[in-house]
Amino acid sequence: MQKKLTHIGEILESVLAGLRPAKDTEMTRIWSLWPQAVGETISRETKPAAFRNSTLIVHVSCSAWLQHLTFMKQQMMQDINKALQNDLVKEIRFKIASLHN
Template sequence: MYKKKNPHPASIRKSEATPLGQVINEMFDAYHLNKKVDHTQVVNLWPKLMGKTIANHTKGVFMKDNKLFITVESSALKHELHMNKEKIIHMFKEKLGKEVVKEIVLL
């Protein structure tokens, strides 16, 4: 017997006008894009929050599973970042208004 599937939430038409911002938020929720946008924001914020000096000595900044991976060129800088992991996580939380970075991994 053929079972009819429920329509995707993003494809359901509404009878009244909806603000564009709300529509975009609903689409992001429907297509599970919020996490990817958050991760992109973290990577883009890295040089702004850390400053040019630190950003120039860190390479390969990327996010995976709420972990921020950072490749560090200098062992002294790696040690300094290691000692300030919690502070850095707090800075991202403050800037983004939510906890996106839960752990920092230094490579």
Template sequence: MTRLKKTTSLGDALRELVRNLGMEGKLEEQQAVDRWPRVVGERVAAHARAVFFDGGKLFVECDSATWSQELHYMKPDILKQLDQSLGRPLVRDIIFTNTRR
């Protein structure tokens, strides 16, 4: 009699692969960037774009100094919302820079 192999869902297989490759942290960091529009909403996301995550800092490009300043004042609330969205306090700081699109 032959044994049946245990089946694994694709999601479980991918999670195991990411863990085996030691990329869990990088995946979480990318989630912080990807969730930015959902956390801040469409209106803010139209003027400020998360571009990368490094060393606990999320770097966000704003299309004007006005938006950069406004978001700086909103930073504590945004950090709390990111923590809730990610399920843990991954983002320690947000760095806002100005850029023209």
């Protein structure tokens, strides 16, 4: 008899459901949707890092990308919310950080 494998995202979602508000746990989907939501080019230079109180913190590879993305913030929020099929992200804050933790 084979055991059914469970995706880590499902496990995290169920654990977080008891600890965080529903919209925060729903937001965990952004990690798997990130390249689709923002496009391959941007996803190579960024990664979602945290979400709290409708604000998404995004780590960015360098200051040039941070400046570029600041101008694209409104469109990014629309694209992310569209990918999530829910208006969860009301604000994005960019932070320069290592993308290879």
